[in-house]
Amino acid sequence: MSDNSEFSNWKYSNFLHNENHNFNENDILNVLSKNEIDEAYKTISKWENYSPTSLINLNKLAKKLKLNNIFYKDESKRFKLKSFKALGGAYAVEKITSGNKKITISTATAGNHGRSVAWGSKNQGLKCKIFISSYVSENRAEVMRSFGADVIRVNGNYEDSLNECIKQSQQNNWQIVQDVAWKDYLLVPKLTMAGYSVMMKEISDQINNQKISHIILQAGVGGMAAAMIAGISRYLDHVPQIIVVEPESAACVLASIKTGKIEKILIEKESIMGGMSCGEVSLVPWKILKNSVNYCVTISDDYVSKTVKLLAKGEFSDEKIVGGECSTPGPISLIGLCNDQQKKEIVNLNVNSNVLLIGCEGDADENLYQELLKKDD
Numbered sequence: 001m002s003d004n005s006e007f008s009n010w011k012y013s014n015f016l017h018n019e020n021h022n023f024n025e026n027d028i029l030n031v032l033s034k035n036e037i038d039e040a041y042k043t044i045s046k047w048e049n050y051s052p053t054s055l056i057n058l059n060k061l062a063k064k065l066k067l068n069n070i071f072y073k074d075e076s077k078r079f080k081l082k083s084f085k086a087l088g089g090a091y092a093v094e095k096i097t098s099g100n101k102k103i104t105i106s107t108a109t110a111g112n113h114g115r116s117v118a119w120g121s122k123n124q125g126l127k128c129k130i131f132i133s134s135y136v137s138e139n140r141a142e143v144m145r146s147f148g149a150d151v152i153r154v155n156g157n158y159e160d161s162l163n164e165c166i167k168q169s170q171q172n173n174w175q176i177v178q179d180v181a182w183k184d185y186l187l188v189p190k191l192t193m194a195g196y197s198v199m200m201k202e203i204s205d206q207i208n209n210q211k212i213s214h215i216i217l218q219a220g221v222g223g224m225a226a227a228m229i230a231g232i233s234r235y236l237d238h239v240p241q242i243i244v245v246e247p248e249s250a251a252c253v254l255a256s257i258k259t260g261k262i263e264k265i266l267i268e269k270e271s272i273m274g275g276m277s278c279g280e281v282s283l284v285p286w287k288i289l290k291n292s293v294n295y296c297v298t299i300s301d302d303y304v305s306k307t308v309k310l311l312a313k314g315e316f317s318d319e320k321i322v323g324g325e326c327s328t329p330g331p332i333s334l335i336g337l338c339n340d341q342q343k344k345e346i347v348n349l350n351v352n353s354n355v356l357l358i359g360c361e362g363d364a365d366e367n368l369y370q371e372l373l374k375k376d377d
Ligand SMILES: Cc1ncc(COP(=O)(O)O)c(C=O)c1O
Pocket: 083, 112, 179, 217, 218, 219, 220, 221, 222, 223, 224, 225, 274, 275, 276, 278, 326, 327, 360, 361
């Protein structure tokens, strides 16, 4: 990458300023409490083979974009599960069953959450039933089976797989461990978020007192983003500008921030960023996101494979990075914002900025990752 011409024409799709922005640490920690956050770190940091994932400096990209630092939290090696999701589902399984070995766990998943739940169930010696839609690759199903889970394929989309999971779980008295909240189902999603917040604990230890000025958070149903914001409230002294990024085809957080209430959107085309292709923000995350997010940005799928390749070739950093499709929105939206001088100024991205990006997953879907690497674009 001799200059930034390789991505000088990259664009974000939509941009929205949150008119209701009012970051209130107490309100946020009322939703996910300090105790819940601390308990997750205490538990997970004692798991076998636990170690913090790397915080990589994207020094080459920072230089091109004329920013001070770009930090990239690399979740590709999280417990060999290859995504941050390892922290959520498995933690919820452990907490919700508290040693009762007779419980059968169930969940519906786009892939990574189910992998975590299957792994957590295996670690706790529990039976596990995983419901997947037609869109989930056989490769991902195979990984869940390798953790001893029964994988049940359901015709239709994610929502259909969730409905079937709820139906069969009620009939068979299985314990659902879902990362999405609905009325009267709030505890487990909160536990998964508490698990995710471990990332922010690690980051706060890794930044050596440097102030993060901006954080870009990917969102599907918003659990990860909200968990990181709770982590900011718990662990950081300084509140960064918070930017949520979503696929343009599944921008449910943006739609909700726009009107100030949860909006369900119709997904007409599934994004290649499968884990983020969600039509409705979840209840618990929404309580955190609605007032704490400064800006929402959406991106198209057009730059996903290009970004996977740039990460892999070490074009952004000295180190080569294995970043799957859901790890690309951070760099894509940041480049898009920096290419738009007016937005760059509004968001206050400049030579003093220390931007934090979340590399949510590695090659969690190995076949798709190889395809993206080979894509000729
Ligand atoms: C692999 C993967 N799945 C799912 C998500 C979305 O998480 P959530 O549904 O909690 O917003 C992300 C990140 O946004 C992700 O990287």
